[in-house]
Amino acid sequence: MxxxxxxxxxxxxxxxxxxxxxxxxxxKSNMDREKCSPFECGFDPKSSARIPFSLHFFLITVIFLIFDVEIALIFPMISTFKFTNLIFWTFTSMIFLTILLLGIYHEWNQNMLNWTN
Missing domain, CATH: 1.20.5 (Single alpha-helices involved in coiled-coils or other helix-helix interfaces)
Structure with a gap:
């Protein structure tokens, strides 16, 4: 020991x-001009690199990613249909789809799915 x-x-x-x-x-140099400047294909940027982005576009992409992951969770449900109990499979898939539908209904009520304001 x-x-x-x-x-x-x-x-x-x-x-x-x-x-x-x-x-x-x-x-190491803390205030290097090249490291502090934005990179744009090796050239100096033509305009400000700190332009504001659309928050609505960001929210649409987050919603897309969430539902994309949920679609990826639905695919294994289809392949397990043959190997599980039909009542249990139907119950769990209906609960999952109900949660998905409630989520999309909530986003629709909050006008998150409208691209233009």
Missing amino acids: LIVSMLSMIIFFFSNILMLISFFLSK
């Missing part, structure tokens, strides 16, 4: 010494 603890202490100190050496020898 003493050997394991001594070996772990040696490894700990050796790794800390290596991290300190790499920290002092690195050529």
Whole structure:
């Protein structure tokens, strides 16, 4: 047990010494102009890179990703139809589809599915 603890202490100190050496020898520049500027295919950007994006477009993409994952969860349900109890399969699939329909109804009520305002 003493050997394991001594070996772990040696490894700990050796790794800390290596991290300190790499920290002092690195050529890190905090305010480099090229690193702070936005990258646009190797050229300087023609306009501001900090333009605001459409929040509505972001919400539509999040809704799409959520329903895309839910579609991916529906596909295994189809393949398990042959191997499970019909009543249990119907009950679980109806609960899952009801939750999906309630979610899309809620988004429709909140006018999240309208692309133009």
